[in-house]
Amino acid sequence: MTLYVDADACPVKEECIRAADRLRVPVKMVCNGGIRPSPHPLVETVFVTEGPDEADKWIAERAGKGDVVITGDIPLAAKCVEAGALVLKHNGEALTEANIGNALATRDLMADLRSADPFRKGGGRPFSKQDRARFSSALDRALRAAA
Structure with a gap:
């Protein structure tokens, strides 16, 4: 089992490292650069080439059954x-076969709405302590389930 973290804009990197340390799970922090490598022995920072979606491609080629992806x-x-991996969003929401189609459709709809309204301003609410706590609990459950 490996914990793969799409690390470029990930707000929960430290929570991933703490959970991996508790459960002795290797972590791959995958990014285009801009993050400091962790000195933790279970954490490998993978720097991919510059370009859109290169970190995503790297993770998608490797993640599979028994792995957890953030x-x-x-x-x-x-x-x-x-590919059979367990997937969590940064807020702890699990993405599964049952809900991934809806998540893709919602993503596409929101992209269309944003492009149709040039005056629409930025995203939603800020990332909170409750979001971090919810993520940490969900990650522990996912790692235990994957094991």
Whole structure:
């Protein structure tokens, strides 16, 4: 089992490292750069070439049954779910075969709405302590289930 983290814009990297340490799970922090490598012996920082979706491609080629993937990227999540991995969003929401189609459709709809309204301003609410706690609990459950 490996914990793959789509690390470029991930707000829960430290929570991933703490959970992996508790359960002795190797972690691959995958990014285009811009993050400091962790000195933790279970954590490997993987720097992929610059370019759109290179980190996603790297993870999608490797993640499979028995692995856990942390990402906010819905197309990457769909590929990982299809490969048999357990997938969590940063807020702790699990993406599964049962809900990934709806998540993809919602993502596409929101992209269309944003492009149709040039005056629409930024995203939703800020990431909270409750979001971190919910994620940590969900990650522990996912890692135990994958084991």
